Amino acid sequence: MKPVQRRPVHVPAKAPTGVTGLDEITGGGLPRGRTTLLVGGPGSGKTILALQFLVHGARACKKPGIFVAFEESAKRIVANFESFGWNLAELQPKKLFFVDARPSSELIQSGNFDLGGMLAALEAQTKRMGAQRIVFDALDIMLALLPDAAAKRREVYRLHEWLLAHELTALITAKAGGDEASSISQEAFGFMQFMVDCAVVLNHSVVLGVSQRNLRVAKYRGSAFDENESPFVIGKNGFDVAVSRVLGRVDANVTNERVSSGVPRLDTMLGGGYYRGASVLITGFPGTAKTTLSGAFAEAACRRGERTMFVSFDSDGTEVIRNLASVGIRLDHYKKSGRLKMISARTIIGSAETLLVRIKSLAKEHGARCLVIDPVSNLSKAGNELTAHGVAERLIDWTKAENITLVCTSLLDETAGQTDGGTPLQISTLADTWIHLNYLVQAGERNRGISIIKSRGTAHSNQVRELILSDAGVTLADIYTAGGEVLMGTLRWEKESAERVANEVAEVAGELKRVSLDAEEAVLEVRAKSLQTELVAKQVEKKLLVRTAESRKGELSRGRTHIRELRRADAAVAGRK
């Protein structure tokens, strides 16, 4: 039996759209040589997306394109899109050609008609410029002129056949009500949705007064795609689709480099500081010095010479600088030199998505390596509760990919109590390092405590420290535990001084004891010396005594002999005696 040969899987060729995010969702772009349907409500950004697709094709891919406008005149479109900086005039007419296909207002209709004329005209133009991409903007307007559903179907079918025969990558936009269901109920488009190879739905809704835009790829024949709704914004340069984690994304560069937190003892607690590219979360109640701690980080970053961006949702940039200067964190000259960029986002109203895009583009512009967002919990302001979590996730994802060290603070709800609970955005699970600040009210004082709840990949202290703010800067102090109670502030100071006094007393007592021992030793030494002398005297005396006794004995015998000699006594007589 012959082994079954596995054929290489045929991946349909893609035509990149140049839209950030959309190419990632679709795995490379729209199906090349096929038709894509773009459905959306009024003002959902259909024309922008369609034109961006052509501009990118003409400029980056060297694929000329035709824009068939059924709704607006070519002149108006060019004027409207001037603000995106695409420079349409430069591309026209060789690389980008506009066909004005608006039905004129005084058009009189009698009986049936078809799109043969348009296709013939387009064919001529396609050949002339070698077009490979084509957009039909607001095809629904043309179809509305056709008398019945059968005719509409027929013309859509004719168009589709023509596109396939000419291997054009086509994008057809069509209006739909705000919700997706109504677009499907429209018979002609319902039919079209089945016919095309790819369908993209744009959604524009207002949630609690905040505009939310979403893009969703509804179908894509022969290709995998991200099926979820992805938020997008229409920014300065066109579309920007937010992509939540896409599989197969290149992992961020992970380094072992540490960056200082700006507080030396905190660095020690963290085993050397934050990791470069890590995301750090500082949580705490209002007034627990979250901003101060993040300011210290910013100052340290500037001192290292790294470009830093500080986004404040609470107060003005200058206010932040002034307030931080009161605790010895001086940022003003870094701001003046341009190394530090202060962004006040207090007044920016908009969806969390818009904010993220703004922050991203500003950070890119500034070339920031360190980023502070104070507080990140502001993303979930009214109207953004649903999307804020995803935005926070993407924020962390993005900083990691760019190797930007992120410090964000998060306000905890005062009513939630003094628990080490999660943050409103659940960002605590995503952050690499989580520092918690809280108050300890004790003996009529409110003192700040700092603890590290988690720090991935670093050994870290398990101790709660006291955070002390003074005009000399931010310092950490050890806290005392006495009888199971944590002592801070004055109590800690008292405990410290009491300990100091006790130490001194002990030291003095020791000295005293040593001196008295010295004295005793001296006395004993003296006694030992006199005894020694006495001993020597006694020995001399004893020697003398022995010598005297011997000499007397010798004297006696010598005297007897001498007497005998004097008496001339006979030795024999003497012997008889």
Place this chain on the structure above:
Amino acid sequence: MKRRIVYKFRLYVAGEAQNSAQAVANLKALCLGYLADRHEIEIVDVYREPTRALEDGIMMTPTLIKLAPTPVSRIIGTLAQMQPVLLALRLEAVVA
């Protein structure tokens, strides 16, 4: 005596398509009925002259353009419904 007005028409058709063929037939019948001996018809096949269709902005076929007398007017479709066509060409007055 009233001056004889010559009607000049240009009809854009898409080859032998059914709609186009109908339009040609309808236009000819109309001219015979109302404008005998005072009309000129030019038929443009967009498949043969696509650039002309592009330049003239012809999107739908068939399209009839009345070039003279002024004002110029455009009618799309097979011309199957006579009434709006006559109205547009201001031929009702002639009939009456």
